[in-house]
Amino acid sequence: MNPDTKTSSAPDESDKRITLEILRYIPGQHDKPEFQTFEIPYVTDWSMLDALGYIKDELDASLAYRWSCRMAVCGSCGMMFNGEPKLACETFVREFYPNSIRVEPLENFAIERDLIIDQAPFLEKLESVKPFIIDAAAPKTKPRDTIQAGEYKQTPTQLAMFKQYSMCINCLLCYSACPQFGLNQGFAGPAALSLAHRYNADSRDQGAEVRAPIVNEKDGVWSCTFVGYCSEVCPKAVDPASAIQLEKVNGMTDWALSFILPKGAK
């Protein structure tokens, strides 16, 4: 009933080939990471994910990497291609052909295995910025857990203040891009700070003060030297660099006001 099925994952194109050099590391098998070379068919519409899939299915079943959605929304497949952090599903073999491609796990993170890095430090940072609406006053004035309490309303302008920062898919490309994170693993980093700003800038939230100990600190926004590479590599145009600078402004304003406001005022 189906007139146009292609067979399996084997390409039907000509005999063009392309070479991938992939960094391997299997705990128990390798003492340290080392490169392995694969030569695969060159198919113009293949993403790097398709290429890795071909290698895993046909050449070396032990190649391990994270992936899921194939369409740049889940943030799983971040890795380095010729030294640049990108999503494998949105990077295409044709961008490199006929040159060979060097594939490595995301920089600035410990390697778990092959192209898979340890995300635990990042997840801790994410949790530390309390990424949820904190409306401290509301329970006293208007209990929010019933529909009868009514919904929050926002104007388009209020939405615009935080919308782009809510588009982060936690792909970690910005952490690989950031040279400050490379030097100091304690730095909260672009994604975590953007997320903090996303909530601080949301008119429904009143948690800026609660987040300040993480955000407005040395390992918070003040480790950022505005290199801006994070915003360049972000696949979702979140512009984390701008979020961080905006929080610096908030931090500065807070600090300056603290000298002139009466004690106990907020």
Add this chain to the structure above:
Amino acid sequence: MAIEIKTGDIKVFLGKSVIIATGGAGRVFRFNTNGSIVTGDGMSMAYRSGVALRDMEFVQYHPTGLPGSGVLITEGCRGEGGTLLNKDGYRYLQDYGLGPETPIGQPQNKTMELGPRDKLSQAFWHEQRKGNTVKTPLGDAVMLDLTHLGKQKLLERLPMICSLAKHYVGIDPVKEPIPVRPAAHYTMGGIRTDIDAATSLAGLYAAGECSSIGLHGANRLGSNSLAELLVFGKVAGVHAAEYASTQPGTGSETLAKLAQEKVDDLIVLRTQTGSEKSSKLRQEMAFCMEKTFGIYRLAEEMQEGLDTINSLKQRFKNVRVEDQSRVFNTEFLMTLELRASLDLAQVIALSAVRRKESRGAHQRLDEFKTRDDENYLQHTLVYFDGEDLPKLEYEAVNITRSTPQERVYGTAGAEKKQEHKS
């Protein structure tokens, strides 16, 4: 029981109640809109524990996936007035009972491009047969035209579509239509539950795409999956918690004994020698299901499909996992997923072969082209039976308020609605 992917260790969890929310089984088909993990693992777990899988033959083909990757182009495009054109630039849907043609930018419910997904996918199939589809380097397609929206509106309303079309098919939707074609998208059927999300196994609940609560019938409406998650996610949570609060603890010895059997089974699968490669079996399964259980089905083809799946299940016994490492062994994980997928492929195949009528997403072009309410206004129930072919039964549909009607859209639909009102 779970495998900690980071270490390869097996962890056992005692739950007084369990909710399965593992999603659908779309990856059993080669060309699909789904992510890698939509392999039906949870459905298979419930199935092997004795719970029926219901209505598995109803698989929704979403009309607008990108050729090649199958990446989903949202229905929202058609909601914004996007039109579907064949190779002659003609809005072909009007030839399939969905007309008359609505003005561009003024879509109407149940008409033309806002018709139901199964009808739109079927229309593509017919156009392809007639030679009216566009030949692209990635296969046959029809064109989704959004050019009437203009750059500002497109970027505001459908920014992700602009990005997807650019990356995966090199099209700028502001200037040109996007090539699209139907792709396997959603599994209407699943783990049979009642209205409280409870299965026949006390303490086991299921919610979301993995479940069959009875909400979607033979064809799910757009956006109902999201609504289902919100509503029945809560229902399942409330009832599972209630149930758990009434249960005493189980001795950890019982748990350890049950777990040991499963652990042994996993070790056998991981270490057995054999001649079959799981990636190959997976590709053969996906190709077979696409070919024989597509938008339109035929008795002989479906039987051939079922036979192939049965043979793949036999061959799976001989699978060898090449990667014997522990940390992040994704080949082993994918082999486990394949075991689940083969279960589901067999259930889908058997259910489809036996349903001798056409209804919703299960359409046949053999002698059973029409809907047969007399014999088949029934749910299909399939039960795991070890080594043997699964057991299939039927269960009456619970009809309370709305009796089955003829499905009409477009003008005919509007007229019927008028009749109904007066």
